[in-house]
Amino acid sequence: MGDNVKKRVKFLPKLRRSQVTIFIIIAILIIILTVLIYIYYPKIKSTIGLGENNPTGEIKSCIEKDITNSLEPVTSQGGSIDPEHYILYNDDKIEYLCYTEEYYKPCIMQQPMLKQHIESEIKKNITNKVKSCFNKLKSDYEKKGYEVSLKQGVVSVELLPKRIVVDFNSTLSLKKTDSQSYNNFKVVLDNNLYELVSIANSILNWEARYGDAETTTYMNYYHDLKVEKKKLTDGSTIYILTDRNNQNKFQFAARSVALPPGYGTDKVI
Numbered sequence: 001m002g003d004n005v006k007k008r009v010k011f012l013p014k015l016r017r018s019q020v021t022i023f024i025i026i027a028i029l030i031i032i033l034t035v036l037i038y039i040y041y042p043k044i045k046s047t048i049g050l051g052e053n054n055p056t057g058e059i060k061s062c063i064e065k066d067i068t069n070s071l072e073p074v075t076s077q078g079g080s081i082d083p084e085h086y087i088l089y090n091d092d093k094i095e096y097l098c099y100t101e102e103y104y105k106p107c108i109m110q111q112p113m114l115k116q117h118i119e120s121e122i123k124k125n126i127t128n129k130v131k132s133c134f135n136k137l138k139s140d141y142e143k144k145g146y147e148v149s150l151k152q153g154v155v156s157v158e159l160l161p162k163r164i165v166v167d168f169n170s171t172l173s174l175k176k177t178d179s180q181s182y183n184n185f186k187v188v189l190d191n192n193l194y195e196l197v198s199i200a201n202s203i204l205n206w207e208a209r210y211g212d213a214e215t216t217t218y219m220n221y222y223h224d225l226k227v228e229k230k231k232l233t234d235g236s237t238i239y240i241l242t243d244r245n246n247q248n249k250f251q252f253a254a255r256s257v258a259l260p261p262g263y264g265t266d267k268v269i
Contacts, residue, residue: 055137055172055182062133063126064187067166070125075193078252079111079118081125087253089230089238096236097200098207098254103235106211107256109204115197119157122166130155130168141174149173159194196241196250199225203239204254211257215239235259 070081077083078095086093097114098107111117131152138150153169168185199218206213215227228240235258240251 055141055174056185058137058140059133059168059185060187062136063130063166064189066126066129067122067164067187067189070122071164071191071193074118074121075196075248075250079114079121079197079250081121085110087232087234087236087238089232089253092251094238094251094253096255097252098204098256100255100258103258103260105257106209107207107254109208114201114204115159115194118193118197119159122164123155123157126157126166127155134168134170134172137172145176147175159197161194162190162192164189164191164193192243192246192248193250196243196248199227199241200239200250200252203227204252207237207254207256212237213239233261 073081076092076094077086078097080095083093083095085099086095088094095110096107097111098109100107134150134152138148141148149172151171153171156167156169158165158167166187166189170185171181171183172185174180174182199222203213203215203218213229215229218227219225224244226240226242226244228238228242230238230240232238234255236253236255238251238253240249242249
């Protein structure tokens with residue numbers, strides 16, 4: 001019994017020494033791996049398209065601001081860059097999305113495919129800039145000594161839950177010492193216009209069916225949503241939807257079941 005205890009006592013230092021050795025080896029491997037990542041990561045980024053000067057990054061830098069700027073007139077004017085049938089309110093041309101010129105009658109939808117219309121408006125507004133960005137990209141790489149093949153596709157814009165995706169459907173091939181091909185050209189914006197447009201469609205359906213919409217219902221259900229409803233003397237109603245978290249807005253106009261002058265339709269804020 002005593003001999004067994006002595007053997008265990010002698011074995012413990014050896015066990016501790018082996019554990020220390022293992023830890024030292026692991027530490028050395030971690031240091032080597034860190035050095036390798038530091039040396040080669042920039043090349044890896046460039047190869048897979050993550051570097052700042054890679055084609056996908058350059059296109060994003062060139063066009064992203066223009067996409068963002070396109071959203072402001074679209075969201076403040078009822079979904080159109082250049083609205084045709086609108087009412088002026090606080091210097092904004094706010095498009096009627098549901099309208100009738102008659103009294104007592106419910107309105108008729110003016111943009112029944114509102115989401116698709118907005119996507120089309122954004123696309124129309126950025127198409128020339130997209131072409132310019134890709135042509136500049138091609139020219140820049142040619143100046144660097146690359147053989148460049150560029151196939152520009154049709155731009156697509158899609159409103160999706162909590163984001164806007166702009167896909168350029170283009171392919172760029174570069175050849176110098178070796179060949180590289182890029183086709184994942186797209187910009188994804190964090191934006192909840194999809195949700196705001198969905199709520200706008202719901203309000204418009206109420207306007208078309210009943211001539212009015214109860215806005216508090218939406219705010220009770222969507223706690224981060226602010227819905228303003230402003231009735232004007234001509235029977236028009238301005239709706240302003242605002243996300244309280246990021247202040248994203250969508251505003252539009254409707255004229256439904258309007259009353260003739262003299263029925264007390266003073267402006268309501």
